[in-house]
Amino acid sequence: SLSQGGVGRNIADSLARLLGTPPLFLSAIGDDGLAAVLEPRQSTPLTIHAVRRVPGCRTATYAAMHTSDGEMQAAVADMEVLAHITPGYLRTHADALCLAPLVVIDANLPAETLQWIASGDVCGKGIAMRAPLWLEPVSVPKAHAAVVALRGDLSPISLVSPNEDELLAMTEALQGNGVYADDTNPSADSSTAHMDGSDDRIRGAAAALVRAGVLHVIVTRGAAGVLWARRAEDGIGVTFEEMPALRAAV
Template sequence: MTQRELEIIEIIRNNPFVSQQEIADLLKITRSSVAVHITNLVKKGIIRGRGYVIDERDHVSVIGGANVDIVGYPFEELRKADSNPGEVNVSIGGVGRNIAENLAKLGNHTKMFTVVGEDVHGDKIINESEASGIDMSHVSRVSEYGTGTYLAVLNKENDMDVAIASMNIFRKLDRKYIDENRQIISKSKVIVFDTNLEEDVLHYAVQLFKDNKLFLDTVSHTKAMRAKKVIGYFHTIKPNRMEAEALSGITISGKEDLEKVAKYFHDEGVINVFITLGEDGVFYSDGRNSGLMKAKRIIPKNATGAGDAFQAALVHAELNMMSIEEKTRFSMAASIMAMSAYTTINPEMSVEKIEEIMKNMEEK
C-alpha cells in the first residue's frame, strides 16, 4: 500500500462513515483523488461495502509440518554395519515451514501454525524461523513427543541410502489446536495447508475455514490422498503428475488428459489448478485459460526446495492479483531461484530476484 492509502485507512478506521470530501479536507487533496484511492483499496480487498468496512485480514497462515533434518554425508563408499567418516548437517525444514519462510522472504506477513517439542530442536525451529521473518507466536510446544525429525544417511553419490522419519508429534496438530487458533486463522488473506495433518483434522480445518481462500500443498502421493474428499474446498492446488492422477482417478499421458484432470478439479470446486510435470514444465488452468509452460532446463544445485518456493510464489501471485499465466511464470521463476542455492531455501529469495529470472526467461 502507498503512504496515502495508509493515511486514508487510518481516517476510515476512526470514522467508517466519513465522506470522501471530509477525507479530502483532512488530507488537503481533491475529492477526485480520494475517490481514486478508495477505488484502489476496494480492488485490493482492503475495504469493502458502503460505510467503508475495513477488512482486517493482514496475514497468510500456513498450517502444516515443521521439523529438523539431520543428514549424514560419507567421505568414501558407504560401509554398512560400520562407522563411516563423513559430515553431518542439521537444518530446519518441513513443507509448511519452508513455504512460510519463502512467503516471508517475498514480503508477506506470515504466521506458522504447527507443533514442536520442548527440546533443543524445537528451540532451533522457532528461533531460526523467527529470524527469517515468520511469526511463530502461535506454534504449540508439547512435552509428549520430541520435535519432528528426519534422519537420513546418503551414499557417496549423495543419494539417500536409508532414512527414518520421526513425526509422531503431528498427532498434536489436532482439532483442539485448530480450535484454539480459530479466530486468528479465520482472519487470514490466504490459508495454506500441507497434508502432514491427519486426514480427519485436515477435513475438519478445511470445512471450518471454507470461506477463506485455501491453498493445498499435497506433499507426497500417499499424503495427497488425505485431501481427496475435500479437494473442492481449495481455491488453488499444486499436485505433481502422480498426485493429480491419484486425486482425480484419470491417467495422464498427454495434454488432453491434463485438460480432463483440470476439468475434474474445476467441477469439484477448485479455482486454480497447477500440475507440475518436472522437466516437462507446468500445466495451468483456471477453467477459462489453460496451457503448458516450460522453462529452460538448468542444472540445479539443490532441487529439494523447488516445490516449496513454487507454492509460496503462487500465494504471493494471488495476493497481487496476477493472471493465471503470470502466476505460473512467477512461480516457475521462484523454483529456479530456489534451485540455484545449495540450501533448501535460497537466502537471497526475493520478488526482485524472481523478476530478474522472469526477464531472462522471456528473453530466451
C-alpha cells in the same frame, strides 16, 4: 546436514521473506533438542510463537538419502507429533484464521483437522471462512489420504499445488470415491508416471481435480515447468496454461 524444514514451515518462511511480515504459523513440535532447530533466526522474520509444544513428543523429522547426482534414493519420516494439530488447537486461533487473506494447509494434517477446516466451521456461529484455501499435498501417500479424508469433495479448496505423482495419486483417490470422470486412466501406478505418462494424461488428471471443485490446480513438473488448470469462463470446460521452468543455480 540438518536444517529447518517441513513443507508448511518452508512456505511460511518464504512468505515471510517475500512480504517482510511474518504469517501466523500454526504447527506442533516436541519438547526435545530438535525443537530448538526451529527457533527463529535473524535471517527470517518468521516466528513460531503460536506453534503448539507437546510435552513427551518428538519434533517431526524427515531424513533422506541421495545419490551422488542428487536423486533421492530413500527417505524416512517421523511425523507423529503433527497429530496434535487438532481442531481444538486451531480454534484458539480462529479469529486470526477468519481474518486471514489466505490460509495455507498441507496434507500432513490429521484427517479430522482437514475435514474441520474444509467444513467451513472455523469461524463458528455459521460464519464462513472467506479466505482462499491452498492445499499443498506434501507427498504421494498424503495427497491420496487428503482426498480420501475430504471424501472426494474438493470444492472448499481454492488452490492445490501437486507435482505429477501427487496429482495422479489424488485422481486415484477421486476414482475410489466414485467422482473421477475422465478417460486418462488415473489408476495406473503413480510410481511409473514419469515413464508412461503424457501431457494428455497430466492434463486429464488436473481437469479431474477442477471438476471435483478445486478452483486452481498448479502442477509442478520439474524441468517441464508448471501446468495451471482452472475452470473455463463458460463454467463447463477446463482452461490450461503452461509456464516454462525458470533457470536456477544450485
